[in-house]
Amino acid sequence: MTILEVRNASKAFGGIHALNDCSISVEAGKITGLIGPNGSGKTTLFNVITGYEKVDAGEVHYDGRTITNATPNKVFAMGIGRTFQLTRIFPRLSVLENMHVSAQRHSLRGLLGGWSRSNERQRALELLEFVGIAALKDAQAGNLSYGQKKLLEFAFILIAEPKVILLDEPAGGVNPTMINHLQSRIQELNKQGITFLIVEHNMEFIMQLCDTVTVMHRGTKIAEGTPANVRQNPAVLEAYLGD
């Protein structure tokens, strides 16, 4: 079953076509990899799905609904969480406070209530434990290492219980130990039924983790299939190695 689908999306910045009639689909419960050379439109595609950019043409469907050009908060509330290539955490808040920001409540009572007690704190601590940075819960988030920030961003996405998680280069600039750790966390969550769409340049990471891989080049999809298949696809080799 397809849970997330982009149909014929186009997006131009001035004369540059970041997305050019691009269509991809993501199967529910699977881990899908999204690869492609630099500038092939992967991050733009993420931005379009999560509402950070509006498409010039095309549609985005999620879980039977149309979410084309929905606002980021709506997309997030519907169950699509994402991390950013350059992590976006709240640097002057503590690690635990970061966790509470994304677990928003909208009733007046919820807003005016304290956030440091309650079930929510319990869950925040559990998730920090799960990603492995619970010992840093009181540290200022801006003082974390690059890899720890990525884990924190990952954890505070999880607190909102998304159905689909979009990760933008989760392994970029992270040491191999932490990559393995991250990989195990993703697999664990996937077992529970969370769907992943992952942009990554680390091929080993993608090949080990993903059920299917989609390849983009010049703003559109050029190949799709199992990791082994994609690796031998001539169009993919050409895109990476040049004409």
Place this chain on the structure above:
Amino acid sequence: MITARKYGKPVGLLALLGVAIAFPLVFSDPTYTTIAVFALIFASAASGWNIFAGYTGYIALGHAAYFGIGAYALAIICQRYNIPGGWEPIYLIPLCGLIAGVFAIPLGAIALRTRRHTFIVVTIATFFIVQLMAFNLRGLTNGSTGLDMPIPFQWGAGYQGGNQSIYNLPFYFTALALTIVALAVSWFIRHSKYGLGLLAIRDDEDRARGLGVRTGSSKLSAFVISAIFAGMAGALFAYFIGSVQPQFDFDPLFDLSIALMTFLGGIGTRAGPILGALVLEFAQQWLTLYFTQDGLYLILYGVLFLVVILLLPRGVIPSLQELWAKGRARGRIGPLVLPVKTPVMSAGTTSPPTATRMTGQAGETAHEEVPR
């Protein structure tokens, strides 16, 4: 040790409150109590301003508009309804704050369409528009002549002469009450989810919005809350001075003062604006009294501004906290924030928390395992 930390804070705060209450009774010289009234009025305004500017990071420099609206609201109400003076105008101060808050809704909504430098410029512009209206809507404001306030307390024998040490007391305690309310609201907001949203806006507004923080309504409501405190401060100020005039109640220096006070004490902290206001206002009044030169404090402001920016960019309170933390860390082994290595985990050692665990049986696990 633990009990000292647990009870230290409330006891300290109560002691401070005691000192604040005893102050005008001990130093009953009207010279001192007058300075103290001004200092507390500014402390409440700065603390209110900090709820918006400190928490959201939006530096608003047009709050003198709401200070002035509060002042004029009280003057106009007293005149229209022949309010005699005494305690009644003081009871009307919250209403004047609300009136300022109502004005802040459309003005804030317009200004908050912009960010950063543009926002600052727009707030300054709204201030000058409101000041211009005070000068020119003569039917309402009596133009540049201004309006007189009712004479406050007959039993203090009036503003000139008589027993001024008694005269100042109601103002002192009203200003103290306003400051305590502002501090309490700051504390409450800082510990609420709403306040956490404001702090998230300060750090990365778009990201906060993407995570479901209602940025628009949060910013506007914080703006209005801070305007209400400015308005209440303005009303009390006007009643204390005895009259309202456009150039004194819509004074651009008001915004420079509360901003500088907040930056000096520590923007975004709860005690910072109050500390800054007490220090600066006492210094200003003392300089004026001592050198009988009215503008001298402006030079002090300039020098202090440079000192704060160069030496204490985050303000006195955060710098002290940092020193305190460093001092404590020296007693231990290693730095305060341990660079914890991410553990190498084999898949499945920790099972991820599930939805049922969150909603259902919170209270098990996790807590004990977390190293402190």
